[in-house]
Amino acid sequence: MEDASQGSVSLGSDPLDALEIPDGTTVEEHDLVTDGDVIVGGQSTVEFGVRGRNVFAGERVQFGGDIEAEGDCRLDVWCDVAGNVLVGQDAYLGERVHVGGRLMVSGDLDIGDDVDIEEGFEASGWIVIRNPVPTLVFYFIVLSQLLRLGENEAADELAESLTGDSEIDPLVVPRGSTVSDDAWRASTPAHVGDDCRLHGNLRAESITVGEDNNIFGSLRARGDITVGPGTRIHGDVTTRNGTVTIEGDARILGDVSCSELELHENAAVDGTMRAKGDMRIVRADVSRDAE
Structure with a gap:
């Protein structure tokens, strides 16, 4: 019987129940670099820049450098990015997100109220201004309900959709953690x-x-x-x-x-x-x- 924890996302009582650093992850000149997705729980601090496939962040996450996402980038409410945000596909920025540099989006941009982008932005696709339920909050509310009801197969499918159904494990930073040159701190x-x-x-x-x-x-x-x-x-x-x-x-x-x-x-x-x-x-x- 296979271990249920060996999937693209650990499905325990909380989908962010461990600090997960996948194979081949490196720190390069103050950038955290991985081939897969980056998932950061709410109220965490990542003092590095981040480079990955898709980048997802919960509410009030602080990034100390640039974000470079080959695919999508989704930043929930009150996130703060010190540098630029470069997105290869679509981007969602929740209300009151702050970007200290420039926002460049190759696809569509879904943006909330009171977003502050200091050096301006460009989007090649549609630009929509609205305030939907933050992406990670929506995913994790639904996922926790499925797990509580014992619907493990449906929870697996939802978790795979969060990470793009990739064979590459995501880099996961649990809620309330800190990642920096000095220390990687997690209570998990x-x-x-x-x-x-x-x-x-x-x-x-x-x-x-x-x-x-x-x-x-x-x-x-x-x-x-x-x-x-x-x-x-x-x-x-x-x-x-x-x-x-x-x-x-x-x-x-x-x-x-x-x-x-x-x-x-x-x-x-x-x-x-x-x-x-x-x-x-x-x-x-x-x-x-x-x-």
Whole structure:
């Protein structure tokens, strides 16, 4: 039986129930770059610029740079973008959105009242001024009702429509989170895919990091932390009550502090290792037998 959580959007009690960083995500000159969609929950702060396929943001989200969306861009009420917004297809801007630069839309523009675009805008298609229900609010109200009624198949279809039914997982920032050069902070679990290059300390309820990543910062969680094979963490790894698992060929360029530690024999920790409970070394032959 397949794990229901392995879809384009995690369908739990809240569709934004984890910080999800998909494979290949990078931070390039203060821009957060991903091949898939970017979904940001309300009242979050993303101090980077953002480049992705489609960009969706809830209410009162702040962006510290430009937004570049190959497809659609939808910004709900009171969003603030410090730079330009460049959209390859259609755009929706809710009421009282502020754009510090220029808005360029290749398709249609749906815009609410009191939108402030400091350097003007251009749209190649239709321009409609109205105040419909904000897009993310509408999606998530309907999605939560479907989940409450047990209509999982219908919820799956709605979630796929939100992300364009793409095989590429979206980058998801939960409600009330902060993403910056200094720290990625979320009150939810955090999942990092493979082949990512990130700057900033990662703070979350629990943390799972995939293979062959470079994270220039520390990891800190209340629960468990897993560091996948070939990943380098340029900082400390700390959990208050959980287990730290460091897999083969991973390297921690800092200290490790946890309740219990599981360390692959081919992994390396440059600093001090502290565990309140058990500290186990996993042999390479044991790892292969478990696969």
